[in-house]
Amino acid sequence: DSGVTQTPKHLITATGQRVTLRCSPRSGDLSVYWYQQSLDQGLQFLIQYYNGEERAKGNILERFSAQQFPDLHSELNLSSLELGDSALYFCASSVVAAGELFFGEGSRLTVL
Amino acid sequence: AQSVTQPDIHITVSEGASLELRCNYSYGATPYLFWYVQSPGQGLQLLLKYFSGDTLVQGIKGFEAEFKRSQSSFNLRKPSVHWSDAAEYFCAVGAKRAGTASKLTFGTGTRLQVTL
Numbered sequence: 374d375s376g377v378t379q380t381p382k383h384l385i386t387a388t389g390q391r392v393t394l395r396c397s398p399r400s401g402d403l404s405v406y407w408y409q410q411s412l413d414q415g416l417q418f419l420i421q422y423y424n425g426e427e428r429a430k431g432n433i434l435e436r437f438s439a440q441q442f443p444d445l446h447s448e449l450n451l452s453s454l455e456l457g458d459s460a461l462y463f464c465a466s467s468v469v470a471a472g473e474l475f476f477g478e479g480s481r482l483t484v485l
Numbered sequence: 486a487q488s489v490t491q492p493d494i495h496i497t498v499s500e501g502a503s504l505e506l507r508c509n510y511s512y513g514a515t516p517y518l519f520w521y522v523q524s525p526g527q528g529l530q531l532l533l534k535y536f537s538g539d540t541l542v543q544g545i546k547g548f549e550a551e552f553k554r555s556q557s558s559f560n561l562r563k564p565s566v567h568w569s570d571a572a573e574y575f576c577a578v579g580a581k582r583a584g585t586a587s588k589l590t591f592g593t594g595t596r597l598q599v600t601l
Contacts, residue, residue, distance in 0.1 A: 375528060415591065416591040418588045421588050472534065476521075478528040
């Protein structure tokens with residue numbers, strides 16, 4: 374158990390819908406990272422937050438947004454869903470300056 | 486920009502045989518390097534990491550990796566593979582940065598199959 378908690382574990386929805394994925398980082402970790410894992414794209418970095426502020430942005434679509442709240446949990450919002458958004462979405466957290474990321478078990482999104 | 490190449494998509498080894506998974510990275514300075522393992526339906530678990538110092542690093546589950554700057558490589562090894570090692574292995578590179586850890590860039594992964 375990495376200490377990073379993600380909910381829900383599985384989610385099935387329809388095209389055009391909106392979903393929210395939630396992540397609670399390890400106790401004391403200030404940074405949260407979101408990754409998307411799909412068969413054709415592999416593990417793609419989406420976005421990083423540090424203590425409530427956006428720190429780095431990767432290949433995140435405009436239909437996607439994220440935020441980190443004062444209690445350090447984070448949410449990834451995916452809207453106007455398309456079939457191609459079906460993937461495993463991972464959240465990770467890190468200790469300041471340590472370099473290693475601790476991953477949750479992921480949220481598997483299926484868009485039908 | 487940093488990048489990672491794992492040239493082997495799929496490797497099959499017999500239980501008890503030795504294993505080497507290849508990883509090449511591209512980064513302008515000395516990077517942070519990692520190996521993660523992912524079992525089916527699971528998240529990524531850190532096997533080992535290289536930040537600085539001794540270029541041969543030991544990890545969990547009997548794995549080790551060697552950082553070779555001249556070859557831009559960070560290959561993962563295990564002297565004797567167990568059936569439970571069957572999983573997907575990811576090499577990753579991160580930047581040295583003051584403050585919080587940077588994002589990691591992952592390779593495409595190597596799927597390890599172990600035959601009995």
